[in-house]
Amino acid sequence: MADADVTTSPHGVRIRVNKTGPGVHAALDPDRRAEFEAEFRNALAHADDQSDLDAVQDVVERWWPAAVLCANPEIQEEISMGRCRAADDAHTVFGHLTSHPHPRPEDADTAVGS
Structure with missing residues (x-):
């Protein structure tokens, strides 16, 4: 295990938190x-x-993600903003939900190439 794990985001390296008892504390x-x-x-x-x-070691492992978020509050903000965007736009890039089958299969579009 490395002494410090790097937390990265699309915006670059964040504050590093050692994955040790003193680091998490x-x-x-x-x-x-x-x-x-x-x-x-x-x-x-x-x-x-x-x-x-x-x-x-289990305690350190379990608490390390919370420590990273405490040291890098902007990561939690990015997560929250992403969740809000996902809740506001439940559609996919294809314009409809893809996680649920059509309630009436006879009304669904036919497959491409059929």
Whole structure:
């Protein structure tokens, strides 16, 4: 695993967040940090009892995306804007929804080449 994973968008490289306990902790907003700390400490206690660091790494992996979004709020803004655009324009480039079958197949356009 790399010490830092690069978060990229169409607009270039964003703030990097180390995929480590201290890296995630530093990037999180203060209101989310306390929850991370509690989970991280529980995982450390488990690691101490079981001599297994997998639980600690799982906590870091689970919280890393939230840390990236906290460090790069513009990414969340882009996601939200994309969702709004998708909700406003439910049609495809072909001018109709393609995810649902036509309710009356006899009214549907015939296939190309038929």
